[in-house]
Amino acid sequence: MNGNPILRWPLLALLLSALSLPALRAQSRPSSPDPLMSLMLSQPKIEIATQVVAVASFDPPLVRPGQQSIYRVTFNALEESVEWPEEIASSPKLEMLPGAHGQVFHMNIGRLEPQTTFNSRVRASRPGQYTVPLFMVHVYGQEVAVPPAQLEVVETPSSSAPAAAELSLEFAETNPFVGQAVNLRVVFPAAEGAPVQGLMQVQLNGDGFIVDQSSQRQRFERISHSGSALPAYIYETSLTPIQAGNIAVFAQGFAAGLRSFGPLSMSPAGLPESSLGPPQYSLLESPTVVLQARPLPRDGELPGFTGAIGSLVLGPVTLATNVLRVGDLVKLSVKIANNGSGNLARLVAPPPPHVPGWQLFAENTEAAGGLAIFEYTLVPLAPNARATPAIPFSYFDPKRSQYVDLTIPGVPVTFQPGAAADLSALMQPGSADEAEKEPVLSGLAAGSGWTSSSLTPVQRRVWFPLAQLSPAAAVLALWLWDRRRRYLEQHPEILLRRRARRALRREWRAARRAASAGDAPGFAAAAVSAMRVACAPHYPAEPRALVGGDVLQLLGLPDNSQPSNGSSQIVRRFFAVTDAARFATVSADAAQLLPLQPELDRLLQQLEEKLCP
Amino acid sequence: MPLSRISKKCLAASLVLFFANAGRGAADDELFREGAAAYRASDYAKAAKAYCECASRQPASGTLQNLGIAQWQCGAVGPAVLAWEQSLWLKPFERPARDNLRFARKSAQLDAPDLAWYEVVSSWFPSGWWAWIAGLSSGLAISMAMLPGILRLRKSGWHQAVAALALMVFLLSVPAQLGALTRSRIGFVLQKDTPLRLTPTAEAQTVVRLPAGKAARYERERGNYVLIRTTPDGVRGWLTREQFGLICSKPCNQ
Numbered sequence: 118m119n120g121n122p123i124l125r126w127p128l129l130a131l132l133l134s135a136l137s138l139p140a141l142r143a144q145s146r147p148s149s150p151d152p153l154m155s156l157m158l159s160q161p162k163i164e165i166a167t168q169v170v171a172v173a174s175f176d177p178p179l180v181r182p183g184q185q186s187i188y189r190v191t192f193n194a195l196e197e198s199v200e201w202p203e204e205i206a207s208s209p210k211l212e213m214l215p216g217a218h219g220q221v222f223h224m225n226i227g228r229l230e231p232q233t234t235f236n237s238r239v240r241a242s243r244p245g246q247y248t249v250p251l252f253m254v255h256v257y258g259q260e261v262a263v264p265p266a267q268l269e270v271v272e273t274p275s276s277s278a279p280a281a282a283e284l285s286l287e288f289a290e291t292n293p294f295v296g297q298a299v300n301l302r303v304v305f306p307a308a309e310g311a312p313v314q315g316l317m318q319v320q321l322n323g324d325g326f327i328v329d330q331s332s333q334r335q336r337f338e339r340i341s342h343s344g345s346a347l348p349a350y351i352y353e354t355s356l357t358p359i360q361a362g363n364i365a366v367f368a369q370g371f372a373a374g375l376r377s378f379g380p381l382s383m384s385p386a387g388l389p390e391s392s393l394g395p396p397q398y399s400l401l402e403s404p405t406v407v408l409q410a411r412p413l414p415r416d417g418e419l420p421g422f423t424g425a426i427g428s429l430v431l432g433p434v435t436l437a438t439n440v441l442r443v444g445d446l447v448k449l450s451v452k453i454a455n456n457g458s459g460n461l462a463r464l465v466a467p468p469p470p471h472v473p474g475w476q477l478f479a480e481n482t483e484a485a486g487g488l489a490i491f492e493y494t495l496v497p498l499a500p501n502a503r504a505t506p507a508i509p510f511s512y513f514d515p516k517r518s519q520y521v522d523l524t525i526p527g528v529p530v531t532f533q534p535g536a537a538a539d540l541s542a543l544m545q546p547g548s549a550d551e552a553e554k555e556p557v558l559s560g561l562a563a564g565s566g567w568t569s570s571s572l573t574p575v576q577r578r579v580w581f582p583l584a585q586l587s588p589a590a591a592v593l594a595l596w597l598w599d600r601r602r603r604y605l606e607q608h609p610e611i612l613l614r615r616r617a618r619r620a621l622r623r624e625w626r627a628a629r630r631a632a633s634a635g636d637a638p639g640f641a642a643a644a645v646s647a648m649r650v651a652c653a654p655h656y657p658a659e660p661r662a663l664v665g666g667d668v669l670q671l672l673g674l675p676d677n678s679q680p681s682n683g684s685s686q687i688v689r690r691f692f693a694v695t696d697a698a699r700f701a702t703v704s705a706d707a708a709q710l711l712p713l714q715p716e717l718d719r720l721l722q723q724l725e726e727k728l729c730p
Numbered sequence: 731m732p733l734s735r736i737s738k739k740c741l742a743a744s745l746v747l748f749f750a751n752a753g754r755g756a757a758d759d760e761l762f763r764e765g766a767a768a769y770r771a772s773d774y775a776k777a778a779k780a781y782c783e784c785a786s787r788q789p790a791s792g793t794l795q796n797l798g799i800a801q802w803q804c805g806a807v808g809p810a811v812l813a814w815e816q817s818l819w820l821k822p823f824e825r826p827a828r829d830n831l832r833f834a835r836k837s838a839q840l841d842a843p844d845l846a847w848y849e850v851v852s853s854w855f856p857s858g859w860w861a862w863i864a865g866l867s868s869g870l871a872i873s874m875a876m877l878p879g880i881l882r883l884r885k886s887g888w889h890q891a892v893a894a895l896a897l898m899v900f901l902l903s904v905p906a907q908l909g910a911l912t913r914s915r916i917g918f919v920l921q922k923d924t925p926l927r928l929t930p931t932a933e934a935q936t937v938v939r940l941p942a943g944k945a946a947r948y949e950r951e952r953g954n955y956v957l958i959r960t961t962p963d964g965v966r967g968w969l970t971r972e973q974f975g976l977i978c979s980k981p982c983n984q
Contacts, residue, residue, distance in 0.1 A: 556833035559826035561769055561799060565762055565784070566792030567821040567856075572978040574857035576911045581861065588869025592876055599880040 164228040169194045169256045173249065173266040175239065176399075177281045179274045182244055187216065187281060188237040189400065190263055192256060196220035196233040200255040205237060207249045211268070214238045217369035217402040221317060234371075234400035241270040280308065284316075284403035286368045288356075294411050294515050297426040298329065298355045298460055303368040303403065306342045306349040313337055313348040316370035317398065323367065325360040325410070332460045355460060358410035369402040413513055419520045421467040421509030428456035429512045429523055432488075436495075436505060436528040443532065447495050448480075449505060451525050455487040466491040467525075472506035474499040491525075500532040613654040614728045620650040620660075621728065625721055632714045637707035638698060644710075644717050645695045648688065651724035665692030672723065684723075687716050758784050765796060774803035785813075785981035791821035794981060798830060807838050808920035808942030809982075812975040815918065819977050822853055834943065843916050843945035844962035845909075851902075852909030860910055864903040871896035917958070917976040919944040919969070926967035930955035937967045948976060 169192055176187045192199055196219070205213055216236035222229040241247055247268040253260045282305075289300040301321075307313040316335075321328055333354040340349045358364055413426075432452030441447060455461050461484045469477030480492040495505055504527035514521050575581050605612055624647035631639035648668045649660040655671055656663070665688050674685045690710060697705035765780035781797035784790075798813035811834055817827040835842060845853070852860060874893035878885045922942040927934035930952045940946075946958035955968040975983070 556829055556836055558799060558802065558833050559795075559830050561766055562792035562795045562826065564792050565758065565790035566795070566817075566824070568788050568790040569820055569858075570788070572789050572816060572819060572980065574910050574914045574978060575861045576857060576907050577914060577978075585861070585865055585868070588865060589872055592869070592872040595880050596876055 161224065161227055161229050163195075163222070164225065164230045165195070165257070166193045166230075169259070169261045171254065171256075171261050171263040173263050175266055175268040178267065179269045179271065180241070181272065181274060182242055182270055183240060185281075185404075186239045186268055187402070188213065188239045188249060188266065188268075189234060190254075191232060191234045191399075192254075192261070193230060194233055194256045194261075195231045198257045199233055199235070201235050202252070202254065205249060205252065207247055209245065209247060211247050211249075212240045212242070217322065217367070217400055219318060219320070219369060219371065219400055221371045221398045221400075223398060232398055234398075236369075236400055236402055239268065241268065244270045244272055246270075282308065282372060282399070282401055284368050284370065284401050286321075286366065286403040286406050288406060288408065291406070292409050292411065293358055294413055294426060294513065295358050295361050296413065296424050296513075297515050298357045298463075299408070300353065300355050302354075303352040303370065304340065304349050305351075305370070305372065305401065306340060306347045309345070309347070313350055314372045315350050316352060316401070317373055319352045319368060319370035321354075321356060321366055321368050323365050323405075325362070325364040326356050326358045326366065326408075329355045329357065329460055329462065331462055357463070358408060361410050361412040364408040364410055365405050366408060367403050367405040369400060371398040372401050373398060414518070417520050419509070419511035419522050421524065422511045422513070422520060423465040423467055425464055425510075425512035426515055427461075427512060428514055428516065429461075429521075430454045430456050431523050431525065434525055434528055436530070439528065439530050441497050441530050441532055443497050443500050445497065447497075449493040449495055449528070451491045451493075451508075453489045453491065453523075460484075461487055461489040464489045466493075467508055467510040469493055470506060470508060474502050475506050477506065477508070497530070497532070502530065502532075504529045610654060610657075611730070613657060614730065617650050617654045618725065618728045621647050621721065621725055624650060625718075628717070629714075632711055635711070637709075637711050640714075641691055641694045641698070641707045641710050644691050644721075647721055648691070648724060651721065651728060654728065665689055668692075668724075671727065672720075683716055684720055687713055687720055691717070758787055761787075762793060762796075765793075765800065769796070769800055769803075774800050778804055778806075782982035786983070789816065789820060789981055791817045791824050791827070794820065795824060795827045795830070797981065798827070802830070802834060806920075806942070807834065807922065808918055808944075809975070810834060811840070811943035812918045812920065812977070813981065815916075815977050816981060818853075819913075820856060822855060838941065838943055840941065840943045841945065841962055843947075845913070848905035849909035849913045852906040852913055854906075857907075857910035857914070860903050860906045864900055864907055867896045867900035867903060871900055914978040915948045915976070916961070917946055917948050917974050917979070919946065919973060920975050921973050924969060924973045926958075926960070926965060926969060927955070928967060930957070930968040934968065938965055940969075946974070948974070 171190055171192050173188070173190045176189055178186070180186045188205070201218070207213065214237065216238045218233070218235045220231055220233045222231055224230075247270060249266050249268075251265050252263050254263055255261075285304045285306075287302050287304060290297075293299045303316070303319055305314065305316055315337075319333075319335075333352065335350070335352045338349055338351050339346050340351075341347075342349070352368075352370070356366070430453070432454055435450045437448040453461065453464065464482065464484055466479050466482045469479050474497065476496040476498060478494045478496075480494055482492070483490045493508070507527045508525040510523045510525055511520050512523055513519070624643050628640050628643035628647060631637075631643055646660070649663045652663055652668050652671045653660040656667065658667075668688050669685055672684060672688070674688075690713070694705045694707045694710055697703070698707070761780050761784035765777045765784065768774075768780060769777035778797060778800035781793055781800055785793045785797050794813045794817035798810040798817065801813060802810035811831065814827045814831045814834070817824050818831070821827075831842070834840070855863075871893045874889050874896060877883075878889050919940045919942055924940045924942070924944075925936040926938050926940055928937050929935075940960065944960060946960045949957040949959060949966075951957065951971070952968075954971055956971055956974050957966070957968055958974060959966045
């Protein structure tokens with residue numbers, strides 16, 4: 118910038134202020150609060166104590182031999198932060214089993230304070246003074262001292278000794294079937310002359326069952342306890358075993374003890390009437406109850422069983438309309454009621470069957486208390502049906518220990534005349550609908566089926582490429598043979614010479630054998646025959662038609678050549694002897710030819726060379 | 731006569747072989763029946779053992795199918811999936827084995843192996859059939875092209891048509907054979923929660939834990955470890971030999 122330097126700084130300041138204005142406006146605008154954040158901020162804070170304190174006690178502190186007492190340790194800390202030891206030492210040794218443990222929060226001046234309790238079930242077989250000495254527990258990563266606690270075991274405790282507060286767990290049935298909902302109640306009676314207390318965070322401990330949270334109820338009631346009517350807190354719910362066998366269950370809950378100020382009086386309903394202070398929580402538990410869950414019998418199971426157990430009753434079956442058209446959607450609803458006391462919340466509707474002429478879809482199941490409603494959508498595909506298809510359904514009656522058929526009956530329907538065409542062809546078996554059928558495990562194969570010596574594919578065998586090429590190789594060989602054959606057909610002299618060579622060698626061998634055997638006529642005949650067969654392809658002529666002159670001509674020796682020529686003389690002598698043997702009346706002396714074998718060999722060698730191409 | 735003596739010896743040897751095979755077949759049938767009886771008595775472990783022995787003596791599609799069912803009932807998902815795959819390997823038309831695989835994969839939430847197109851084609855017939863189809867079609871194509879000339883027959887149109895058809899079948903069978911070859915390297919994890927290791931050592935870092943019945947392709951091996959690549963997700967790592975069963979391995983060899 119080459120402008121006036123006096124104006125430069127005010128302009129820059131103006132620009133900066135213009136840029137900062139929107140930011141200032143945004144800061145000044147009130148921001149809309151995040152509802153979740155607001156909700157979180159509105160919750161009271163949880164107090165994490167810097168000074169964790171443990172309190173240990175026996176409840177009751179005075180028992181008879183064999184009577185159970187609860188060794189209870191309470192921390193003002195979160196349960197997850199406490200590393201509770203698996204074994205606790207005592208002196209003398211007590212029979213100690215792990216019991217309930219849990220966490221509760223109580224409000225203290227705008228803050229939630231956690232309180233965690235660990236119970237142990239303690240029994241002593243002999244009278245005496247039992248002490249659980251001081252021991253250390255890790256809480257929030259730091260060691261916290263659990264103070265010592267004493268249990269006194271005497272043969273006859275005084276009647277003024279406080280009794281332990283204990284829950285009782287009562288089942289409507291202790292021998293249920295797997296899947297059968299069992300009603301239970303947790304009872305917490307008030308102590309003699311004491312006000313009734315409520316329970317918080319009641320829960321059932323154990324494995325192999327589920328608890329129906331939707332069916333829980335709680336109330337105060339007068340109950341008969343040890344011959345006297347006492348007010349009691351009662352918590353009711355239902356439990357469903359999910360595995361067969363013995364299932365051990367016990368209940369636990371925090372007793373919200375009331376701290377009263379001033380005189381305490383009881384209302385006619387057994388409820389306390391007094392000015393009360395903040396509650397004090399103590400973790401109580403019930404003795405363990407063992408249920409014997411029985412498996413459902415496999416025999417006699419009926420179609421449409423979806424796990425329903427109880428005493429069910431079929432209510433009215435309602436169809437949206439009884440006058441249908443092919444292809445229309447129509448709603449079918451069925452009410453199922455429970456004659457017993459069980460909840461039908463977990464009732465599963467039976468799957469719709471595959472019926473020719475209809476298409477059925479299961480919609481939803483609505484259940485509330487002892488009533489459930491199954492809803493189906495039906496689509497008629499053909500106009501010839503008189504009623505909706507029956508839907509198989511059954512349940513198991515635990516009282517009779519048998520399955521009961523509760524098939525949903527068909528509802529009569531009529532079809533409007535002139536309705537749409539028959540659509541059932543679209544639902545032929547074997548279509549996509551069948552392909553999407555739920556897969557099931559098949560039965561056993563009746564026979565061993567196709568066998569093989571090995572599962573290794575032939576493609577991985579060493580001989581496989583050779584085997585694959587063998588047809589081609591065979592045909593190739595055939596083709597080469599045919600080519601050779603055609604060549605030889607065009608050049609017959611090759612075959613003649615080859616045959617002549619073979620015949621020459623044969624006769625030559627015969628001549629040698631005759632010579633070594635001293636058979637002079639045979640030697641002469643074989644030698645002449647060898648010369649004839651060796652010369653025949655050159656003319657060509659029949660070997661037996663050739664004479665000595667033909668041989669001489671082939672060898673390049675004129676018939677009138679000098680007798681001094683060795684080869685010529687040998688040829689003549691051999692032919693003369695053989696001709697004489699065949700045609701003369703007096704046979705010639707062939708023995709004189711035997712010494713000529715070396716010369717004959719040379720001659721025949723010459724003839725053989727002429728046969729070579 | 732020496733010839734007649736040789737003939738008698740050959741006949742005797744043939745009879746011995748025949749009866750030995752017949753005896754073995756009878757023993758296999760006995761094992762098969764024993765397995766079926768144990769299964770019906772709900773003694774699935776005994777049934778699996780009987781079928782296992784029967785299948786290891788002579789692999790058969792029905793035996794492997796029943797072996798898979800018995801092992802499934804014993805809770806052995808991996809060996810059951812392998813047995814059904816082997817049953818299909820022997821006889822691709824075995825519908826129950828195919829349905830059982832669908833059932834097992836749906837129940838155990840497993841994926842079927844991801845096959846290339848030529849591997850899908852190869853699964854239409856047993857692998858041995860493809861070898862025969864290729865050999866016969868190639869031979870037929872060459873013969874139809876060349877034999878008329880060799881036999882000095884007049885070449886006609888149908889010779890060429892048959893040769894072209896046979897050549898087409900041969901060309902189609904070549905990828906199928908390749909598919910059978912590559913499919914034979916597919917295997918299945920036999921044990922549940924099998925750790926897939928980064929290196930072939932016991933102390934190796936675990937890449938992922940594989941469920942029983944998970945399909946994978948064999949790549950190579952080192953010592954007691956095999957390198958596999960899972961399909962279809964393609965995770966690569968090492969397993970011990972006994973944790974992995976190839977589709978073409980001897981039944982119950984693990």
